[in-house]
Amino acid sequence: MVTGRRTRASHLDIHQAHLQRRIDEAGGAITIKELRAELADRGHQVPYTSLRDWARSRLQWPDAPARAATAPSVRAVVGWITRHPDTLTEDETTQFKAVLVTCPELDQAHDLVRDFARMLALRTGADLPDWINTARTAQLPGITGFAHGLTTDLAAVTAGLTVRWSSGGTEGAVNRVKKIKRQLYSRAGFELLHKMILLQ
Template structure:
């Protein structure tokens, strides 16, 4: 039978009552940096990252905000952009819109991809020269922006 994993002890465990009391007194409005400074003032210097990692797993923070959703990977975004819109779930459509709203250049590339796909499926190759001109103009601007950075 597998039992629950016991958490390892830490040299910070002796400070847990004090740190929890400070969090409770400030209603969670004290930062890890401030807690670290208080410990240092008491003669217990500790690296910020050590205290942060320890505090996340062992202290209770009131009304802790929900962790932010991870940004989608490049592969995921490329999949959203290159798949037929009918093949995307509603959640994927919303996430794709959010990414495109945050990056106008990517939104422009997305539109060019959609236009090209429409030309292929509707077999309207006569529009290809206009599409090439639009793509060149769009990517000239993008290249200039990249070179300026």
């Protein structure tokens, strides 16, 4: 808990004693998501991010120096989630499974990432609405926001996950021209720019 400075009062303060007792009873092996579910069972619906930010300044988890010393880095875990399972070594697979067992939120995120990758690979854009609903229900920071963003142009995203045509080649050519233009800015005129683009 942060000490030495005043913390602003919150409507969640009335739950502090209960939540701290649950953390102590579980020996620290309880997640924000599980605490949020307990509050929901008691009739208090709280957004995940609000509870997480409040818990950082009001609640205390037991220290676990030995486990923290051997814990994989965030970069490593993100790589395990986003890479194809067949590219993971045996040791990475073992560590990854241990992480997923320890953190249900990461396990959910892993399933959602895999399902989205499957849609990309198999061109099953018709499954996108169901994926978005699942992602929203999970209430995972980052993924929930990503899912909401997809709905702003759902038809285009669905087509991108369904049809085999892509504007990637055109976008790449445009970006290449922009790069050459930036390199020659204030150094040459249109004629040289034209020749360099043709040579590329």
